[in-house]
Amino acid sequence: MKESQKYMLCPQCGSRRLYIKAESGEEHFVFVMPDNxxxxxxxxxxxxxxxxxxxxxxxxxxxxxxLRKLTNRFMY
Ligand SMILES: [Zn+2]
Incomplete structure (x- = not known):
């Protein structure tokens, strides 16, 4: 694993810009660490x-x- 991969990534596009939509509709922009x-x-x-x-x-x-579908290594 590369040292530079500090965050877990979207498995589809490799972005680390993730968010969680709360029940209230509020969007929480987050990063996910390798320990989840x-x-x-x-x-x-x-x-x-x-x-x-x-x-x-x-x-x-x-x-x-x-969460478990996120990846720390981006591959097509
Ligand atoms: Zn994505």
Missing amino acids: SIVYAKTGEPIPEDLETSQIRCADCSWYGP
Whole structure:
């Protein structure tokens, strides 16, 4: 694994710009760390524990899915 791959990536387009849509409709832009912890993209702060994280969405393509589908190595 390359040292530079600090974040988990969208499996479809390789973007690290991911977000979570809360039930309220609010969008939380996040990065996912290799240990699957989720932090706010802007601040690096951990997201609230009560935020529903079963569906991760990609900000750069139409992909969404569970956390475990993210990749740390981008391959077509
Ligand atoms: Zn994507």
